Amino acid sequence: MKRYKRLFVLLLGLGIFGIVIGVGNLVRIRRNSQPLEIILIQKAIDETNDFWESISEGARMAAKENGAELTIWGPDSEREIERAHQLILEAIESRPDAIVLAPISYEETLKYARMIEEAEIPLILIDSIMEEPAGAGLVATDNVEGGFKMGELMRRHATEDTAIGIVGHVKGSSTAVEREQGLRQGLGEYQDQIVDVVFCDSSFEIAYDITCEMLKKHPEINMIAGLNEYSAVGAAEAVIDMGRADSILMVGFDSSTREIQLLEAGVFEAIVIQKPINIGYLGIEAAAKLARGEKIEENVDSGSVLVTKDTIYTEENEKLLFPFFGRSKEGL
């Protein structure tokens, strides 16, 4: 009889325990269902800009997967620095669980990033860096790696007679410095054959003009690398107009429809493209992890790909080169 009683007490306890656990579970489920609030501040929100649209798309994917409530803010163009900074202040004001920021300015945005840190809001930087490191993590294309891919390709085609010209975008900007550095590494022993490095301030027109000047100054140049879309396309147009398209091997960075056409036409030997979807995706994922108190990697490389004429329409690259946002439907 006593044994039964003990068993009975045990089972009764178990039953109560079970009910308590059940109630506890309910409470836990309810608490977990509170979504994280994340604000993404891009350099621009522009429907015609594939790069930022892709970042937004990647960000939305990650938000959906992590059950986060994502708000994407940004000025209409990358030139509206004031507006971008204003948005940072507004973001701090609304106290989200995390902020993901693409710093619009190398120098000026740092102050605002520090304000986010002071407000103790988890911060992840994407795409670009600033004068000083900030935030808990950075998700960006490894520009040295990207430059290295360009350089490596050029090295394969290089000979003793090779003379190389580089058209950079903004002198002193981190991306320009890093890409050039990677490019030199990729060129290896041929880096000594770089005859000129010019900068276009991210303008087609300037790129066109300085390329023409450079070619006039150094007619022996037979390889040109453009370090971003503006410099690459501007340089390519100059080369075509000077009738040197066949004799000069060109490598570009980033992509646009024009650049792809130039790649198809054989003006570019290859272009290196970034993976903006990955930047957005990894940025939000890192922010969600950070907000949940998990450990994150400090520096995440979102990757880059070298695309040649033959690999434009591979499954992998097609989606990178021609991001699809279902826009054509909206247009109709």
Added chain:
Amino acid sequence: MKKNLMMRFRSIRTSIIFSFAFLIVFALLIFFVLSLRFTREAVLENSTEYTSQLIGQVNDDIDSYIGYMENISFLVASNSDVRDYLFEETLSEERKAELRERIIEVFKTLTDTRDDIANIALLPKKRECLINKGNSELNPFISVPDLSWYQEAVDAGGRAVISSSHVQNVIQGSYDWVVTLSRNISRREEPEAGGVFFVDLNYSAISDLCERLSLGSRGYIYILDENGGIVYHPQQQLIYSGMKQELITEVMNTEASSFLTEDGRLYTISRSEETGWIVVGVSMESELMRRVDAALKIYLLIAVGLFMAALLLAYLLSDEITKPIKALEHSMKEVEKGNFAHAALAVRDNNEIGNLSRSFNIMTEEIKNLIDQRDKEQQIKRRSELRALQSQINPHFLYNTLDSIIWMAEWGKNQEVVRMTSSLAKLLRRSISNEQEVVTVAEEVEYTESYLTIQKMRYKDKLEYEIAIEKEILQAKVVKLILQPLVENSIYHGIKYKEGKGTVRIAGYLAGGCTCLEVQDDGIGMEEETLEKIFEKHVRDTRSNGVGLKNVNERIQLYYGAEYGITFESAPGKGTTAKIRLPYQKEGAEE
């Protein structure tokens, strides 16, 4: 702690309640586990069913798109203008322009009526291409015959071929995401003539279909072509980057229409006979299980409610069950105290406790009878004992009286001798005659008077007596030999020690339905303590005639009950009054 708990189970009632609670909890646990499992299965089944319908719908929609495009291709392939344009060996420029015009007109109507057609074009081997509205050019850097959809169309003969999703790059300046349906138009007689016709379906038509559908907040849909290539996937680029994995070979190889992965994703698969495409719906089990959580909440509420209700019921039921036991217990306590009057239980139920109660009733009845019987037997025994005692005349008294008679005879007092002897004879006769236990008051008084006569003669001037009996009680019945002992007591303890003459007064009267007999003396009286112990002290006086006061009192109480008996009133120097109270019984109304 354990011990305490055990102690609490001592009462049957708590045992019952706890047993109930245990059973309830046990039953509820089983209910919980089973219903949760069942709900889970049901939810999963429902979700699979629901997803199947959704993605089946997607497949149907895609099929209808493809069907439509196929119709277009068939229409174009059998169009006489198109055939003329392709196969007529020689065409004048005017005729060519005319045909071009008419074909472009057809293309225009087709693209204008359908938003979802991105491109429509005829690529003849020998003649100029006809693209869309006639104002587009071929991409000069693309070799059309190398394109996979072109080759496949050629390989398929006259059958329509569906491509996977891709960027359509044959048209200069345009890079649309499309699904291409291509068809080779040829004639056996002229294999070098003919061409390929294609229609591009806007990719957004398909991606919208998939994006519009909601499989929970984290679920999604993707589409594979027959070779396992991705036609649509919301995270296509992440998959190509290697950041995400998707189950492609598993989906391609499985026969089942749905399966659940280990990480809790429910894959639902729908295959199109038309296109060979596979539409896959992926739902998160955890999201589906939210409904189970909601159910769990309801189950918990129900369980708690049931538990409460059952406990209340257990409380009431246990009360109902233990009530007769408690009644039995109460009765037993009464019996323990010897209180049989309220011991009998009302037997309501025909169960074990009813039987127990019945047995108990029989038992108490039996005990009560036994006790009664014992009492009766005791009484009879006592009475016969007392009777034996009452019949004895103190030998001292007899001796003294006889001695007195001898002295009187010697002195020649014949008269006195006769009186005393006849009185003694009366006394002896009465005490010897044992048949009757009850006599009339008159007889009792007569007997006492005989005794008094003897004593008065013995004590001469010291004793005087008076007898005053009311007429109506003379024939009343009383136990015999009750008056004489009182008189004897008065003489030996009251008058004997008094100086001078003492008087004994006997009175009989009816008071309050009772026969009262009083013996009053004016002797020395008694102290209060003596009075209190009167029944003990005079158990047996060797000098009295042997019937002690206690004997008398006991006999009266045995006969008539405890409320009757002798009472004394006395004060030192004032004499004593003894009073007998008896029920008034007339002749013939005996016992």
